[in-house]
Amino acid sequence: MRNFFFLAALLVLAACDKDSPGGRSAGTRPGECILTARFDAPGTKVAGQTPANEKAIQNVQIFVFRAGEGRDDGVLEVAAAAGFDRPLGVTAGSYDGLTVKCSTGYREVWAVVNDARDHTSGAGAVRTKAEFLALTHDLENASGSCLLMLGHADSGSGDPAILLVEGAMQVAVPVRRLAASVVLESIRNDFSSPAYQKRDMFRLEAAYLLNVPGRIDFGGAGAASALPEEQWYARxxxxxxEPRAAILYDDLAGEMLQYGSVHTAAHTFYAYPNDCAPSEDAVFCPRATVLVLEASIKYSGAWTRFYYPVTLDGGLQSNRQYRVNLTVHRPGNLDPNKPVAFSDVTPVISVSGWDDGNTYNPEI
Structure with missing residues (x-):
């Protein structure tokens, strides 16, 4: 079952005024409607996030494009934005929304939430649907409380073109996160050798993502493999x-994890979609994203740093959450870019929370 993250933008035409001629809404002209965008609360939870962050709206943009077979197909009719002069800082369900006037007929209604730029005005304002879908977003402009979300109204048959008519009507625009979420949910100390089962032998240092696509286009046409090297983060x-560390890195502050104990604080990271294959080349090339646990083990009174990389070789997709529960049996690798044997560590990887997906059960 697919659990869509719905930030439903309810586009509500003003109710018909019974006293107005033809049943039109008061204040509208023939062939005109008033469109109000309201945002409902999301329906899914982000592991490791607070409820306020899950529902955070910093800014919103609405675009209405003409639809049909004529020369006007895809031309922007009207757009509106809020939250760029001052972040809205509200949660879904508490925001009154945006109102625009547009004509009746077949239209595509798109919503963008938490973008870094206002695309509704100024020199770079969107003029067509093609320009809109070609827009890009940099991951470093995101955060746990400012995730880019995008969506459009649906006629019910999968067609984004809907018929706007005079009178009262209501259209839901489900928006989905463009980023994938990677969550390290737990770390278990289960060393197989008694030499490593002594007290204060295993220290957690950090957790982070490596090899992360840092840019995406709104239309989803570009592949991660086509990004230039400088648009990959944590190469x-x-x-x-900062600002990239906020979404890619967590300091675990040297926490001691005793044998048989479990670190249960969730650590949430974000990446844009990545379908590249794994690579061990010393020189960077596009490759699969890797979640790394960095930890130290005590040898003869001195600490040695080890790495436990978990390659997300099944790929990362937008609006999916990849949960990792890691069980450590042996010392890891001295290089975060070299894989460790599954006999040394057990990462249980499940894909869920936003959209359902696959589950993996390897061991380190």
Whole structure:
């Protein structure tokens, strides 16, 4: 079952005024409707996030494009935005929404939530649907409380063109996150050797993503493999500096994890879709995204740093959450870019939460 993240933008035409001629809404002209975008609360939970973050709306944009077979097909009729002068800082369900006037007929209604740029006005304003779908977003402009979301109204048959008529009507626009979420849900100390089962032998240092596509286009036409190198984040090494560290890196502060114990605090990271194959090349090339646990083990009174990389080789898709529960049996690798044997660590990887997907059960 697919659990869509719905931030339903309810586009509500003003109710018919019974006293107005022809049953039209008061204040409208013939062939005109007033469209109000309202946002309902989301229906799914993000692991490791607070309810306020899950529903956060910093800004919104609505675009209404003409639809049909004529020369006007795809031409922007009207657009509106809010939250760019001052972030809205509201949660879905508490925001009154946007109102625009447009003509009746077949239209495509698109909504964008939490973009870094206002595409409704100025020199770079969108003029056509093609320009809209070609827009791009950089992952470093996102955060757990400002995830880019995109969607359009649906006629019910999968066709984005809907018929707007005079009078009262209501259209839901489900928007979905363009990013994938990777959550390290738990870390279990289950060392097989008694030498590593002693107290204060295993110390957690950090968790992070490597090899992350950092840009996506609204239409989803571009593949991660086609991105230039500079648009990949955390290339072969952790991103420890802001703003990228906020979505790619968590410091675990040297927490001691005793034998038989489990670290249960969830660590949530974000990446744009990636269908590239894994690679162990020392020189960077497009490759699968990797979740890394960085930890230290005590040897003869001194600490040695080890890495436990979990390659997400099944690919990352928009609006999917990849949950990892890691069980450690042996020391890891000295290089975060080299895989470890599943006999050394057990990452249980499940894809769920936003959209359902596959489950993997390997061991380290």
């Amino acid at each position: 072969l090494a952790a991103e420890r500096a």
